[in-house]
Amino acid sequence: MKLFVTAQDLARNEGKALGIGNPLDRLDDRIPWERFRPALESAINSLKKPQVAPGGRPAWDVVLMFKILVLQRVYNISDTQMEYQILDRLSFQRFLRIEIGGYVPDDKTIWHFKNQLAKTGAGKKLFQEFDRFLTENAMALKEGVILDASFIEMPRQHLSKEEKLAQDEKRTSEGWDKPENQAKVRQKDLDAAWTKKNDQSFFGYKDHVKVDAESKLIIDYEVTTASVHDSQVFKSLITSADRGATVWADSAYAGLEYQVHSILNKVEYDVHEKAHRNSPLTDEQKAENRDRSRIRARVEHVFGFMENSMNRMRLKTIGETRTKFSIGMMNLVYNFFRYEQLVRA
Numbered sequence: 001m002k003l004f005v006t007a008q009d010l011a012r013n014e015g016k017a018l019g020i021g022n023p024l025d026r027l028d029d030r031i032p033w034e035r036f037r038p039a040l041e042s043a044i045n046s047l048k049k050p051q052v053a054p055g056g057r058p059a060w061d062v063v064l065m066f067k068i069l070v071l072q073r074v075y076n077i078s079d080t081q082m083e084y085q086i087l088d089r090l091s092f093q094r095f096l097r098i099e100i101g102g103y104v105p106d107d108k109t110i111w112h113f114k115n116q117l118a119k120t121g122a123g124k125k126l127f128q129e130f131d132r133f134l135t136e137n138a139m140a141l142k143e144g145v146i147l148d149a150s151f152i153e154m155p156r157q158h159l160s161k162e163e164k165l166a167q168d169e170k171r172t173s174e175g176w177d178k179p180e181n182q183a184k185v186r187q188k189d190l191d192a193a194w195t196k197k198n199d200q201s202f203f204g205y206k207d208h209v210k211v212d213a214e215s216k217l218i219i220d221y222e223v224t225t226a227s228v229h230d231s232q233v234f235k236s237l238i239t240s241a242d243r244g245a246t247v248w249a250d251s252a253y254a255g256l257e258y259q260v261h262s263i264l265n266k267v268e269y270d271v272h273e274k275a276h277r278n279s280p281l282t283d284e285q286k287a288e289n290r291d292r293s294r295i296r297a298r299v300e301h302v303f304g305f306m307e308n309s310m311n312r313m314r315l316k317t318i319g320e321t322r323t324k325f326s327i328g329m330m331n332l333v334y335n336f337f338r339y340e341q342l343v344r345a
Contacts, residue, residue, distance in 0.1 A: 014090070023337070024071075024095040030340045032133060033063050039129055040066055043122040044113075060105050065113045066126075067096055068105065073326070073333045076311035079107040079114075118321050123328030127221070130335060134217060139342060144213035147237060147249040148299040149230045150306075152327055153314050154192050154204035163188075191320035193225035202226050205320075207313070207327050208233045211299050213248065217338050218302065218331050223324045234258045240265045247271070248296045272296070306334055 018025070040062040071092060072082050086092045086104045098104060105113075117123065134140050192204050206228060210220040222233040230252040238247055238258075243266040251274035262269035272289050275281045281289070306313050310333065317323045 017091070022091050023340075024074075024091055026340050026344065027070075027336055028095050030343055031336055033067065035133060036066055036126055036129060037063055039122060039125050040117070043117050043120040043125070046120055047116050060109065060113070062113075064096060064098075065105065065110070068110055069114055069117075069329060070333055070336070071095065072110070073329045074310055076314070078316070079110045082110055083107045114325070115322065118325035121324075123325040123332075127328050127332045127335075130332060131219065134335070134339065139339060140212040140215050140217045140219055142212055142219060142242065142245055144246040144248065144295070145219060145238075145242060146211045146213050146296055146299045147208070147230075147234065147247060147253055148211070148296070148303075149206045149208040149233075150303045150313060151197075151202045151226055152205045152207050152323070153202060154189055154323070155316060156203050157188060157192075159188075187318065189318045189323075191225065191323070193227040195226040204315075205323055205327065206230075207331065208237065209299070209302065209331065210237045211302055213246075213295055213298060215338070215342060216298055216301055217342075218335055221328070221331050223320075223327045225320075231255065231258065235261050238262060238265060238267055242267050248292055250296060302334060305337070306330060309337070310334070 044059075044062055068082060068086070071085075072079075075085070077085065083104060083106050086096065086098070090100070093100060093102075117126075131140075194201060194203050196202070204226050206224050206226055208222040208224065208230065209218050211217065212219050220237055222236055224233065234249075234253055235258075238261065246268040247262060247270065249271045251272040253271050254274050258271070259269045270292060272292055273281060273285050303313065310330065313330070315323060315326050317326050
């Protein structure tokens with residue numbers, strides 16, 4: 001083992017690594033990072049307290065901190081692990097443009113920055129800013145859109161019967177206001193909800209997405225608790241902005257109410273038909289559903305990328321505010337990678 005590493009050794013290894021290729025390098029080259037600065041600064045400054053006296057260390061650059069949150073969502077790691085990985089990995093330092101041996105934000109700084117953005121609802125604003133960029137560059141033509149939702153599971157709660165009832169009723173359980181129980185209560189997500197699908201229980205939230213059928217970019221999204229039915233966000237996701245487009249979705253979105261809503265917004269409604277008691281689907285209807293599935297299945301590529309390439313759609317945040325921000329970042333980071341793929345192709 002070599003005791004001393006020369007600059008030539010580092011340059012040789014870096015050259016080999018660059019030759020193999022790193023998706024983070026491609027992402028860094030393609031994404032217009034400075035475009036997010038106004039939204040980031042607006043969010044952070046809105047929570048700043050008036051400065052009484054000069055002093056203290058200068059704040060970290062907001063774009064640098066934003067890129068750290070992007071890395072965190074790509075690899076789905078904790079704040080502490082994020083600090084360690086930046087210190088340890090040259091590829092992370094290169095992505096963040098931090099010099100070897102340079103100062104690195106610690107885990108508390110990362111948590112605080114993320115929490116500030118979550119409090120101000122910046123997640124949706126950042127997503128919309130990149131959507132404007134995609135529209136300006138004609139990346140999502142929006143001639144056809146696909147609706148779907150996926151569960152975002154959270155750590156399951158271990159509650160007593162009384163605590164479970166209190167959570168269902170959106171109230172504080174008896175004894176939770178006592179000082180000795182505050183640490184326990186902070187670990188309880190009282191906003192998340194349980195639901196069942198195909199006899200399988202889920203606890204957490206749902207990521208409802210509207211995806212451009214051609215590019216597979218996420219155009220819009222809504223975050224709800226897991227107990228909200230997929231169809232409940234149809235009207236908020238399909239609007240007059242989709243005029244002239246076709247909407248594809250599975251049978252969870254079927255219903256006269258949603259068909260009428262589509263007609264009123266000049267949107268072609270092409271949703272899976274579903275059978276009813278004593279009224280099975282005809283062979284023609286089954287064939288039409290298969291044709292719809294060929295298009296609708298493209299949305300599974302979106303969730304598949306998040307699950308496999310972004311290290312699972314599972315979060316450890318607590319509370320609706322922070323979870324909405326994390327899911328918004330998940331959708332935004334997916335769009336970053338999908339945009340890079342489209343440009344490279």
